[in-house]
Amino acid sequence: MSVFLSQLSNGLNQSAVLLIATLGLLIIFGMMGVINMAHGQMIMIGGFCAFIFTKMFRAPFLLAVLLSFCFAAALGAAIELTVIKRLYEKPTETILATYAISVIITEGARMIWPLSQNVAMPLPGVLKLGTVSIPIYNIFMVAMAVVLLVMTVMLFKKTKIGRKISAITQNREMTECLGINTSAIDTFTFSYGAGLAGIAGCVLAPMVGVSYNMGSSYLTDSFLTVVLGGVQSMVGAALSSVLIGEGRTLLAGILNDTWGMILVYFAIIVLVRFRPEGLFAKERR
């Protein structure tokens, strides 16, 4: 029983990691339809921000989180303005272009910081609940995931710009006819998604270290989470990351990590075969 409980708590942490890593992709892929192969590199930029600000400038960790959002968002805006903007009608070219960007960023980072870097754990320590021990940082990760999710949902539901983004997602031509500057909103959306990826990198950094290829391992998982959740649903992404995270960790507890991964991936393939629009997609008229 205690094993089950501790696996459940670890699974929750994994879900949080997944959700944090996925939110940025959800916005760029789900809302804008851009397959952003450079998502992992945005995560890496966040990781390097964590390293630069906490290690080199000794800034508090939360400030580093904020700054990594700003940096990744600025980079995202630059990429959108120079490259993506020209390619909205051509998805294949977008894949190629973002892939090229990912290679450039990775190799650039490798030239500057060839070795993996350590980011100090901002919240060391363990919370002991009976036989279950939960690292304090895991609790922070879950809280972070919830905050980011709520923040993003609020942005999209309650603000003017959020509603404009939703409108564009539903009918771009019509929105344009209504006189809304879709191009500026595209830039904003892409940059916000990139910023979220930056936060992901920053909060992941203390757990896994920072290296030039740290982000790429999250790309597959993020795409799977988005697809399983239904590409435009934020709550769907949250639920599917819980499904994947818990599923994988519980299976890993019974079998092992490799089998956990294989079985969960297999289940996703089967699910997507029968519900190609994802588990929690909004109904379309």
Added chain:
Amino acid sequence: MKKGRRLIALALAAALVAMPLSACSDNDSDHAGSSGNTIKVGILFSESGSTALVEKTMTNACKMAFDEINKSGGINGKKIEYIHEDYASDPSKATEKMKTLIEEDKVVATVGCYTSASRQATLPTLKEDNSLLIYPTYTEGEEVHPNVIYVGCMPNQQATEFVPYLLKKLGKKVYLVGSDYVFPKTCNKQARALVNMYGGSVVGESYVPLGGTDFSTVCEKIKKSGADFVYSAVIGDSNTAFFKAFKQYGLDAAKTPICSIGIDESNLQAIGADYAEGHYASMPYFSSLNTAASKKFVQSYNSLYKDGTKVTVLTESAYSSCYLLAAALKKTSDPSDTNALIKSFSGITFDAPQGQIKVDKANHSTWVFSRFAKIHNGNFDILYSSKSAARPEPWPSILYPQYKSSNFMPSWSDPKCYPQ
């Protein structure tokens, strides 16, 4: 305005296209102006891709070694001309580049390959063209190939002294961990046999996908097993996540240390001193080795290369590989005679930074030192060094008693001995 945009697009495209081209032309300049008075050797390591970082330090070490050899007079009056090819961390490209080195550049031998996958991909080419590879990475063994000299250590050289020491010092209950692929599994198979032989017991065994960063389940299982220590063959950057999760989940290095056969100096920095403190590692060489030869080696490497790479066991091994090749070349009258060259490797020695190493007379593997260290203040404090180099057993006698005394080198027709 439109014209401007098109220009930027063109410039970007040109920049992209130029990137790989410039890398190629770099290689060309390496061997421009070759003459009959040189011996050509290949260096085959990646400059890009996932393992480029580790391989960069090996490339550096090779260039440093060959330059030193040339400065001190070369091989029987001839200079070494090295040609570096980049296989971009891609095994199929390794084969292709190996073919180029052998057939177009006509190298007499190649020092190279980092991953087992890249080495194994080149084996058919080596056989077909009858050329020689000097392979510097520590490896899982269970393979001997007539056209390969294995300079990195075999698992027995890491484990046979290490495991009994740990069992005596830390306790009898062992938990085996590894990344989920052939190297960790083969090494742990050997470790398990050693643990049983010395009266210990394996209380659990777990593998995490290669490159994985979620160690929560493994840590829970370790905790529940009541292990006295963890024997780890986790590889690469996964170690950062593993060492951090270990402490985060309340496991204590003072009570249950991780004893790793897969970490070196480059991992320590990423793990961080407080998370690495008190754990153990086993390797033939640590850059903290306090001998004149080792200090000189580290110093000259660090003064030559300021690209952020660190001296690790792989740097040292790549460096030694080049010197062993030079020693073998000195013994042969015709360097292009591969069979004679392979024969002359038998029994040659080199005073490496780690101490004197020797190529085994029979099995194409190298006698290297057995060393282990405890991590303290972000450094490897060496606890034990074998008095002399230890014998390599590609087919460990503890698992394959039939090979115990033979030190055998198989014939090509033996299907058991290496991947065909």
